Amino acid sequence: MFYNQNMRVLGLALVALLAVASGFAVYSRINKRSNPNPKLLERYNRWKLLFGKLYSTPAEQDYRLQIFIQKAEEVDQDNIIYEKWSIENGHGPLDSPAFILQSHADLTKEEFKKKFLGLDVTKMRSFEIEEAPEFPEVPEQANLAQASYIAKIRNQGECGSCWAFSTVATLNKQYFDKYKVQVDLSEQDLVDCSYEDNGCDGGWPANTYYHVADNGIAFDSEYPYRGSVGTCKRTSNLKSGRTTIAGEITSKTLPYTQASAQNFARMGVIAGLAIHAGGKFSSFDFSNDKIYNPAVLGECTKNIDHAVNLGGADGTYTIIHNSWGANWGTKGRGKVQACTGGLLGTPAYITHTYSKLPTA
Numbered sequence: 001m002f003y004n005q006n007m008r009v010l011g012l013a014l015v016a017l018l019a020v021a022s023g024f025a026v027y028s029r030i031n032k033r034s035n036p037n038p039k040l041l042e043r044y045n046r047w048k049l050l051f052g053k054l055y056s057t058p059a060e061q062d063y064r065l066q067i068f069i070q071k072a073e074e075v076d077q078d079n080i081i082y083e084k085w086s087i088e089n090g091h092g093p094l095d096s097p098a099f100i101l102q103s104h105a106d107l108t109k110e111e112f113k114k115k116f117l118g119l120d121v122t123k124m125r126s127f128e129i130e131e132a133p134e135f136p137e138v139p140e141q142a143n144l145a146q147a148s149y150i151a152k153i154r155n156q157g158e159c160g161s162c163w164a165f166s167t168v169a170t171l172n173k174q175y176f177d178k179y180k181v182q183v184d185l186s187e188q189d190l191v192d193c194s195y196e197d198n199g200c201d202g203g204w205p206a207n208t209y210y211h212v213a214d215n216g217i218a219f220d221s222e223y224p225y226r227g228s229v230g231t232c233k234r235t236s237n238l239k240s241g242r243t244t245i246a247g248e249i250t251s252k253t254l255p256y257t258q259a260s261a262q263n264f265a266r267m268g269v270i271a272g273l274a275i276h277a278g279g280k281f282s283s284f285d286f287s288n289d290k291i292y293n294p295a296v297l298g299e300c301t302k303n304i305d306h307a308v309n310l311g312g313a314d315g316t317y318t319i320i321h322n323s324w325g326a327n328w329g330t331k332g333r334g335k336v337q338a339c340t341g342g343l344l345g346t347p348a349y350i351t352h353t354y355s356k357l358p359t360a
Helices: 002-033 038-051 058-088 109-116 140-146 162-179 187-193 205-215 258-266
Strands: 272-275 306-313 317-321 333-337 349-352
Touching: 038 058, 162 187, 162 205, 162 272, 162 306, 187 205, 258 306, 258 317, 258 349, 272 317
Parallel strands: none
Antiparallel strands: 272 306, 272 349, 306 317, 317 333
């Protein structure tokens, strides 16, 4: 008995020793990869200070450093390619780097997709795709009629709920067009309650319209955004219940064309856009009205993965309203040069558009 107990203790000790040795080996391998040159390490420390990055363990710190090093190398290479293109096409050298290390430079592609994107193309139904409508003639100054409406920039946080933000941005404008009152409808209502979508794990805006048409949507003041999935609040738990746009919501999915974008923008329609944002786009410096050309780094053919909104368009570029907060881009907005036959990514869609087209 005594012998067996001793053997058991010895066995447990050996297991623990092996675990420590294994952990040390892994830590040593990480550390060998974690010895960047001093300039890169200084760059990392400045970046951490800028974005207030803190990590819970040395192992986490080392892991995030390795991701940062890889991102820094990619950003530097992308800047070389983009500047070369700019010079060769007569635009001259860049005044400042086109790509910068953003707050997500310590995330893997999978982590970034889960936290900041959320367009689930698998939920798109083939019958949704329609041809572009016949547009009435709209004068260039038609947008002036929308001057009293302010499209707010919101922040989805670390939740793949871009589909909800894109839907709500469009619905807010539709509500204004009908009732002449500016409201903030609830993204959280959709994240918690839309059975057509998957909360922070993604969704498809056109599907969400069916949900809102059938169930209405709460005001943000009564159902504020949390950035995580919770239990759906029943209508009886909401003081004002759920509002709808008088049953006029029409979900349409159209192939993206620059002409359609221009027409929707001229009519004051804040349409939803499906784009590719999980690649170079996410590191582009959109400040000071810089225009991103996705063709330079081959992003016109990438799969779409993010839902945003139309903020304006001319013959060559489109202004997008993003849901990554006002600190992103130029106060939450960015200009993207049109790809041949589309916007950014493929297939490119205007994912949802209007309740009724205004007349000229």
